[in-house]
Amino acid sequence: MLQKIFAQGRSSAPQEGTLYKIANVRGQTFELYYGYYDEKERSNPMIEPMPIYPDFLREPQYASDGCAFVTQMQDICQYYIGEGGQMEDRCCADCDYYCHGDELLGVCMCPQRRRTPESQEKQKD
Numbered sequence: 147m148l149q150k151i152f153a154q155g156r157s158s159a160p161q162e163g164t165l166y167k168i169a170n171v172r173g174q175t176f177e178l179y180y181g182y183y184d185e186k187e188r189s190n191p192m193i194e195p196m197p198i199y200p201d202f203l204r205e206p207q208y209a210s211d212g213c214a215f216v217t218q219m220q221d222i223c224q225y226y227i228g229e230g231g232q233m234e235d236r237c238c239a240d241c242d243y244y245c246h247g248d249e250l251l252g253v254c255m256c257p258q259r260r261r262t263p264e265s266q267e268k269q270k271d
């Protein structure tokens with residue numbers, strides 16, 4: 147009986163690979179699909195597929211005005227401003243430079259992190 151209830155509960159769980167939402171931040175769209183962040187999550191039967199967000203630390207993306215896209219849960223960078231305390235527990239959502247967009251997505255308003263034509267030239271060098 148319990149197995150049947152469990153199976154019924156699981157049937158409503160989102161399927162890996164299905165679209166969760168198309169988020170829009172500053173005119174840029176991000177397709178968010180259900181999935182897992184790693185194999186450990188996938189192999190745990192207690193963890194259901196969840197919306198997967200881009201990893202902007204690994205693959206930076208920028209809005210048309212040069213602001214870096216960030217997620218709320220992204221690890222803070224060297225330019226973080228905000229409350230102190232346990233810095234390892236902080237994330238971009240805690241930073242004064244964070245500007246919320248859609249879902250858990252936003253942009254970083256820090257001028258140091260903004261991509262400009264000059265900063266792009268420096269990267270080429």
Ligand code: SF4
Pocket residue numbers: 216220221222223224225226227237238239241242243244253254255256259
């Ligand atoms: S919002 Fe920007 S400045 Fe603040 S911690 Fe995140 S990346 Fe760094």
